[in-house]
Amino acid sequence: MPARYNPGEIEKKWQQKWAKDRLYEVTEDDPRPKWYALTMFPYTSGDLHIGHWYPMAPSDVHARYKRMQGYNVLHPMGFDAFGLPAENAAIKRGIHPFTWTMQNIDNMRRQLKSIGAIYDWSREVVTCLPEYYKWTQWFFLKLYGAGLAYRDKAPVNWCPQCQTVLANEQVVGEGVCERCGAAVSRRDLEQWFFRITRYADELMEYDGIDWPERIKIMQRNWVGRSQGTEISFGLDHPGVDEKEIRVFTTRPDTTFGVTFMVLAPEHPLVGRLTSPDRKSEVEAYIEKSRLQSEIERLSVEKEKDGVFTGAYAVNRLNGARVPVWIADYVLLSYGTGAVMAVPAHDERDFAFAKKYNLPIPVVIAPPGWGGGELVEAYIEPGTMVNSGQFDGLPSEKGIEAVSLFLEKKGWGKRTVSYRIRDWLISRQRYWGAPIPMIYCDKCGIVPVPEKDLPVLLPEDAEFKPTGESPLKYNEGFVNTTCPRCSSPAKRETDTMDTFMCSSWYFLRYASPHCDSAAFDSEKVKYWLPVDLYTGGAEHAVMHLLYARFFIKAIRDIGLVDFGEPFTRLFNQGIIISDKQKMSKSKGNVITPDEYVSELGADAVRAYLMFVAPWEQGGEWDDSGISGISRWLNRLWNLVLAEYRENQPGGQSQAEAEMFRITHQTIRKVTDDLEKMRFNTMIAALMEYTNFLGKVKEAGMVAAIAWAESIRTLLLLLAPACPHIAEELWQRTGHHYSIHNQSWPVWDEELARDEEITLVVQVNGRLRDRVAVPVSISEAEARQLALGQKRVQPYLEGRQILNIIYVPGRLVNFVVK
Ligand SMILES: [Zn+2]
């Protein structure tokens, strides 16, 4: 009897040996082609469950597969360690964010090690350590030097609960904070921004990279490029110097139908345009809109309201005086902060005009329009009417014609507008990389000299949710001297958005211990860009967009020679339990530790692959992992039990079949790994195990052929279940390590299905013979028979009454 499969024992043993032998550590002076496989590094939330393993296990399998294919594989791991949760934990539980974070990292590292992945831990990166954030600050200075970082006063999203500014991307649903769910309001603050808008067009291009279509669509929508026309409306208002209000529209063909204009409540002209009798109402409205978030203001469900300012502008095309209103659905930060309203041809304007009894003249006639009032906005193309010299023109042509006319008159110009705003990176929080800037009364804004980096985060800080950074009250931190004139000066007390830390961590892995630069250029040249990046799709418009911007920016600064960080992107789904996302509050969290100690990491890895297609994710099920565990036990016993040859007589046929199935399995598993179909890969390995079980029982193949098949089984198993594969490799007399072996290759000739001849009859008379694979299904056989040229003339114009199928023999069409 062979020894029993004891994963607890063998997994620890091999993990220690691999670590001791530095089996997975890589260098750059290696003749093999490089492969950089990267999994999004986890946030150090301390909330550890099987959901953390889901992105990790299959990506490790793929990296191991590339390694066996002969690549020099870098597959690093690290921790995204700055951010709000650490600070919230500090406030709630009185633990210093550093202590909380490092404790979580220790636990997560231990867990991640128990996965048995090929992570090269000597390259670990932790973003909250000074040796890392020194370079985050250095990059900030580089962007500042290139004019890509600037300070500006701007209305920002403010979470009253977290007491901090939020990026637009962190405001979700009906204007609530992504982290705590509180309603978000607006505030004006001096902030630091990165000029991501300068890269808007390039961010919409994906040439030469292989990314999921839905992520590209989300990013393109986020950038929101639209072609349109900027139109100038005349302004002649006592006491106001400006002689025009500019609006952006994608429908200049409707300009003759403008019956009012709407300004954002924050628009700088509002105060001066408002007539004395409208003043109190306008001011009350502005106050109300300040309390709302951008998302709330733009919500389609919300009824649109507004206030008339008492002022008028002139539609230069027809000389009409149009009243100027303010409404919170217009944002100052979008376009020009002013819109022209064409109620007949815009749904929002239509509702607004109905509510306030404003005229709704038709200027684009729907087909068959009889001149009557519209019951709803008509937004489709039509014929221009009530539009002066443009009457009768199809509206699609009118877009161009009206734009040309406006340009000729100097009343407008064709232009492009974007939805994306510059990236707000200031956070009024402690647990982040301090922004390396100094304010001097004499010199103004002065960057910290590079030699003075890092600007260290002081350890002593008072954590109170005051809305201002705790650093503001830390005298020792705030007070400094100006690097330029040596006068007393003050430090910037905001810290950087953690998305800045994660915009470059993949560069740091190339040379994690480099202390003279953010990265070693030669090593980055060798490893980057990342060949395969895997992680959740929820990062589509934040991390993934920011990282692309960041690389393009430092490319233009001359620090790297590529413009896309991630050549191929793959998004996995999530693991749920009890039909919902795992969370502590719902009490449905599955922790990996107990399964690892009971069934083994190999079983957990294989189950996470088997449970569902990786890109979809699926439901954790205890009976499912038990099934996987039983398979590994069966496999263990199959490999170790003695093989006995039975009847030497029938070997050649049995061996041919075994080779065929073996080579088909190699082909299937390889193809599945290439396409990241881990679930069907595991299924193929299970089938192969079952098949070999039958071969063993029959004992019809030679012992040497049997051993060859077992060797192939172990090699194919090695990426998915690295521990049991290594143990069985050793126990079957092979040299350590299985993970240094080459990936098996299949022989197309050997993998070819055995063929049989299928007879095709019509009314019992032979009409054709077709060579088909032995495994052909009935449906396939019928389809094939129907399509045969020599059979068709006998079927033409006849009615097929019945199709008789004799498996492996014939198809007979009964016709009349
Ligand atoms: Zn919040």
Ligand SMILES: [Zn+2]
């Ligand atoms: Zn100074």
